[in-house]
Amino acid sequence: MARQDNTFMPRENPCAQCGKPIPRPEWVEHSEGRTSYLWTCRACNYRFEAIAIYEVEELRQPLAA
Numbered sequence: 688m689a690r691q692d693n694t695f696m697p698r699e700n701p702c703a704q705c706g707k708p709i710p711r712p713e714w715v716e717h718s719e720g721r722t723s724y725l726w727t728c729r730a731c732n733y734r735f736e737a738i739a740i741y742e743v744e745e746l747r748q749p750l751a752a
């Protein structure tokens with residue numbers, strides 16, 4: 688049973704160099720509390736990474752004294 692999570696997939700992110708919209712990230716990497724997106728611009732071949740950081744209240748564990 689595949690459960691749909693609330694992962695936000697950005698689209699049409701403007702290139703950080705030339706400003707052209709990029710339809711979708713080339714690579715997406717999920718890790719605890721953050722998601723990294725690698726964008727590659729087809730117009731100018733510029734590559735950049737965007738990181739989304741979010742709170743993970745449910746995963747936070749109490750520190751052992």
Ligand SMILES: [Zn+2]
Nearest residue numbers: 702705728731
């Ligand atoms: Zn570009």
